[in-house]
Amino acid sequence: MIRFSDVSKRFPNGTVAVRDLDLEIAAGSFTVFVGPSGGGKTTAMRMINRMVTPTSGTVFVDDRDVRDVDAVRLRRGMGYVIQSGGLLPHRTVVDNVATVPVLEGTSRRSARRAALDVLARVGLDPVLAGRYPAQLSGGQQQRVGVARALAADPPILLMDEPFSAVDPVVRDELQREMRRLQSELRKTIVFVTHDIDEAVTLGDRIAVFGPAGTLEQYDDPQTLLASPATDFVADFVGRDRGYRGLSFRDASAVPLHDVRTAPASDISSLELDAGDWVLVVDDRRRPRGWIDATGVAATRAGATVEEATAAGGSLFTPSSHGRHADLRQALDAAISSPSGVGVAVDEDGAVLGGVRASEVVAQLAEQRRAEDRTRALDAPRKG
Ligand SMILES: Nc1ncnc2c1ncn2[C@@H]1O[C@H](COP(=O)(O)OP(=O)(O)OP(=O)(O)O)[C@@H](O)[C@H]1O
Ligand SMILES: [Mg+2]
Secondary structure (H helix, E strand, O other): OEEEEEEEEEOOOOOEEEEEEEEEEOOOOEEEEEOOOOOOHHHHHHHHOOOOOOOEEEEEEOOEEHHHOOHHHHHHOEEEEEOOOOOOOOOOHHHHHHHHHHHOOOOHHHHHHHHHHHHHHOOOOHHHHHOOHHHOOHHHHHHHHHHHHHOOOOOEEEEEOOOOOOOHHHHHHHHHHHHHHHHHHOOEEEEEEOOHHHHHHHOOEEEEEOOOOOEEEEEOHHHHHHOOOOHHHHHHHHOOHHHHHHHHOEOOOOOOEOOOEEEHHHHHHOOOOOOOOEEEEOOOOOEEEEEOHHHHHHHHOOOOHHHHOEOOOOEEOOEEOOEEOEHHHHHHHHHOOOOOEEEEEOOOOOEEEEEEHHHHHHHHHHHHHHHHHHHHHHHHHHO
C-alpha cells in the first residue's frame, strides 16, 4: 500500500534526515517506525502525506507516486495523529472530530452525529463531547485526536508519537485500545515512537531507524528481538530483551498448583505458620488479596480483613476464548505477588491455581528444549 523506493531527504542546511530508504508497508498492517531521536522517523512519515518532499527516490501510495496526486486529495485518505492530539482549542470535542468531514462537504449535523459514533469507538464518554480540549485529561485529548483522524474513515492512519505525552498507565490503556481498534478497523497504520516496548506491543512489523537516517532492520517483532540484524539494533532492543521475548511464549501449558484460599469470613480462625500465605477470595472465588499470620493476628485485634490483606499481584488468564496468556504475564503475576505465587484466574476471574517464578522459568527452559529437538529433527531433512 505504501512503498519507499530508494528515498533520501537532505534538508537545505545539509542534514541528511533519511538515507536510501527502501520499505514496503502492506495494506492493513500496523507498522512502527522506531529509533533514536533525530533518526529520521518523522521525516520519513511526512513523506507519505507530502508534508516533506524527497530529495531523491519515490514514495508510492497505492502504486501511485505521491508527487502525481493532489496533496489535498492524498491527505484526505490519511488520518494524522500527533502528540497531545493537536486539537483546535476553541472548538468543542465533537466539532474537533467533525472538522474534516465538514470541510469535505458533509452537513454539520450529520458530521456531528458521525463524530459521536467515532468518539464512542475510541472509548470516550459521550458527555465529554461538548467540552473544550483544555477541559480534558491528556489521555482523553489523545483519544479525541485518534477519533478526529478516524472521522473521515481514511484507509491510512499516520501517528507520530501520539502517546508519548501521557503517563505510563494511560499509555498502556491507549495501546490496548489501539490494538482493539485495529482488529476492528484494519487500517494501514504507520506509527512513530522511540520506545521499543511500545513498538513491540503495537507493531505487526517494526522498522528500526539508526542514528543517521538509515533503516537498520525491518521485521516482525519476534524476529527483531530474537535476531537483531546489526549491532545498533542489538543495542537498541538489547535492554530487557530476554524478558520481552517472554511475551511471545504461550503460558497456557504452565502447570498450575493449588492455592490455599479462604473467604473473608474464615480469616480470623486460620492457623498460619510464618511464611504461609492464604489468598482471600469472594463468594465467586475471585481474589481479594493475600494474608499471612501477621494479617490474621491483626484481624483478631480488630482490623478488617480488607485492612489486613496485602494487595494481590497482577493476575493472568491462561486461556480464554482461544487467546492465551504469555509467559511474561505469568512471570509478572508471580513476582508481583506478595506470596511469590502468581494467581491464574478463569474468564470470570475465579481462581484456577498458582505458579511460582521458578516454574515459569522452568516452562521457558522446557519450551526451548522442545524447539531444539524440533530443529535437530529438521536439520538433516533440510540437508
Ligand atoms: N525542516 C528541517 N530542516 C532542517 N533539518 C531538519 C528539518 N526537520 C528535521 N530535520 C533534521 O533531520 C533529522 C531527522 O529529524 P526527524 O524529525 O525526522 O527525526 P525523528 O527520528 O523523528 O526524531 P525524534 O524522535 O526526536 O522525533 C534531525 O537531525 C533533524 O534535526
Ligand atoms: Mg519525530
